[in-house]
Amino acid sequence: MKYISTRGQSPAQSFSEILLGGLAPDGGLYLPESYPQLTDADLTAMRAMNYRELAFAVLSRFATDIPAADLKALIDKTYTSTVYCNVREGENPEDITPLHTLEPNLHLLCLSNGPTLAFKDMAMQLLGNLFEYVLAKAGQGINILGATSGDTGSSAEYAMRGKKGVNVFMLSPHGKMSRFQTAQMFSLQDSNIHNIAIKGVFDDCQDIVKAVSNDHTFKANYKIGAVNSINWGRIAAQVVYYFKGYFAATSSNEQRVSFSVPSGNFGNVCAGHIARMMGLPIKHLIVATNENDVLDEFFKTGVYRPRGAANTYHTSSPSMDISKASNFERFIYDLARQDSAKLRELWAKVDQGGAFDLAGQGLFKDVEKFGFQSGASSHMHRIEMIRKIWQQYGLMIDTHTADGLKVALELRETDVPMLVLETALPAKFEESIQEALGQTPVRPQGMEQLEALPQRFVVMEADVEAVKGFIQTHL
Numbered sequence: 359m360k361y362i363s364t365r366g367q368s369p370a371q372s373f374s375e376i377l378l379g380g381l382a383p384d385g386g387l388y389l390p391e392s393y394p395q396l397t398d399a400d401l402t403a404m405r406a407m408n409y410r411e412l413a414f415a416v417l418s419r420f421a422t423d424i425p426a427a428d429l430k431a432l433i434d435k436t437y438t439s440t441v442y443c444n445v446r447e448g449e450n451p452e453d454i455t456p457l458h459t460l461e462p463n464l465h466l467l468c469l470s471n472g473p474t475l476a477f478k479d480m481a482m483q484l485l486g487n488l489f490e491y492v493l494a495k496a497g498q499g500i501n502i503l504g505a506t507s508g509d510t511g512s513s514a515e516y517a518m519r520g521k522k523g524v525n526v527f528m529l530s531p532h533g534k535m536s537r538f539q540t541a542q543m544f545s546l547q548d549s550n551i552h553n554i555a556i557k558g559v560f561d562d563c564q565d566i567v568k569a570v571s572n573d574h575t576f577k578a579n580y581k582i583g584a585v586n587s588i589n590w591g592r593i594a595a596q597v598v599y600y601f602k603g604y605f606a607a608t609s610s611n612e613q614r615v616s617f618s619v620p621s622g623n624f625g626n627v628c629a630g631h632i633a634r635m636m637g638l639p640i641k642h643l644i645v646a647t648n649e650n651d652v653l654d655e656f657f658k659t660g661v662y663r664p665r666g667a668a669n670t671y672h673t674s675s676p677s678m679d680i681s682k683a684s685n686f687e688r689f690i691y692d693l694a695r696q697d698s699a700k701l702r703e704l705w706a707k708v709d710q711g712g713a714f715d716l717a718g719q720g721l722f723k724d725v726e727k728f729g730f731q732s733g734a735s736s737h738m739h740r741i742e743m744i745r746k747i748w749q750q751y752g753l754m755i756d757t758h759t760a761d762g763l764k765v766a767l768e769l770r771e772t773d774v775p776m777l778v779l780e781t782a783l784p785a786k787f788e789e790s791i792q793e794a795l796g797q798t799p800v801r802p803q804g805m806e807q808l809e810a811l812p813q814r815f816v817v818m819e820a821d822v823e824a825v826k827g828f829i830q831t832h833l
């Protein structure tokens with residue numbers, strides 16, 4: 359299996375070759391040359407598999423240049439009930455992604471039982487093990503530089519801590535993350551993890567990462583890399599739980615289900631799209647946004663108009679506060695039937711801060727064939743939904759999952775099982791739960807005293823040279 363760029367002007371590469379990189383050299387995103395196709399017999403065999411077996415069945419079709427025994431060992435080490443241990447009462451940790459049935463044909467697929475209590479652990483934990491493996495084979499190292507406002511940074515740090523050949527330098531806005539998220543990251547004592555609190559806002563952190571990455575000499579000399587949401591390995595690992603959820607909610611391959619996905623960078627729902635392209639019987643993929651509804655606007659009107667950081671709302675589902683959905687290009691490439699010239703034409707506008715409009719073009723009508731629907735939510739909706747689910751089912755959900763549920767309830771069809779992806783546990787967003795329910799969520803075992811642990815971080819000015827200097831002296 360080779361990987362090609364959506365923009366069509368980069369050489370084809372193997373899974374291992376694209377694993378450590380970000381964008382393709384032509385500015386596009388990597389996708390497999392074609393999607394593996396699963397037969398009914400394949401699905402029947404997969405139905406009987408546990409999470410690790412399923413992960414191998416899916417990922418071995420994508421990571422064809424990693425010897426099967428090695429891939430299997432990496433998967434077996436990753437998807438254990440010890441890593442994904444933060445389950446609710448009544449859930450079986452061996453399921454890895456337990457399915458929680460609210461009522462007939464309405465389920466929550468729980469993806470947040472990993473170490474940082476958010477779905478990003480599902481892929482990131484595997485990525486940590488894959489990075490270590492690929493780097494050891496090549497006799498190389500990598501220094502991951504990233505910016506975070508919470509979820510991505512903590513998930514990357516918990517995946518990369520203690521990994522040989524990997525250092526992490528994570529920038530976060532000083533004093534602007536929640537106390538829980540700050541404590542989660544800053545309490546890590548691993549010598550390969552470096553937390554840098556920047557005196558500024560998230561965009562200052564991101565600007566520094568961009569400036570360092572654009573210094574090509576520095577980047578090459580210090581082997582600077584990233585683990586951002588466009589990484590193909592993350593998308594591939596996320597495909598697995600769509601299969602797991604489907605099998606848990608159905609008893610025959612004749613049945614179809616729909617998924618509702620709280621969306622930001624379009625990474626999670628992109629994995630669902632790929633599962634569907636591989637032959638998983640998915641009826642609808644519902645893109646649920648918060649007030650930052652760039653994607654909802656596209657699926658309703660055909661206009662894709664990224665907003666820019668200055669016009670991004672800060673909401674109570676902060677991990678969905680995006681101005682530009684970085685994985686969206688992967689879907690549009692498929693929508694355009696792999697026409698990379700068309701893709702270049704559309705993204706020539708996006709890359710200059712503009713928009714494109716597919717309304718009235720045959721292309722936009724095809725969105726339906728790909729199963730996509732969308733909806734948006736607001737702070738009031740989230741609070742109402744958290745209350746409703748608590749009152750009706752005695753279940754506490756977080757703000758992002760609430761966005762997914764709100765849109766799912768609007769669009770669900772009575773005879774089609776609806777699976778809402780739970781993307782974080784409520785303990786991560788205590789302030790909103792307090793507002794909705796007048797009580798704080800119970801934390802998973804061992805996290806009760808998180809804020810009391812010693813913290814390891816440095817505070818720095820928003821200064822590119824200072825950050826470069828810090829990296830140089832800490833390698």
Ligand SMILES: *Cc1c(COP(=O)(O)O)cnc(C)c1O
Binds near residue numbers: 478510
């Ligand atoms: C990252 C994140 C999202 C958005 O996922 P995308 O893959 O960026 O669409 C939703 N909810 C939570 C809790 C997240 O951390």
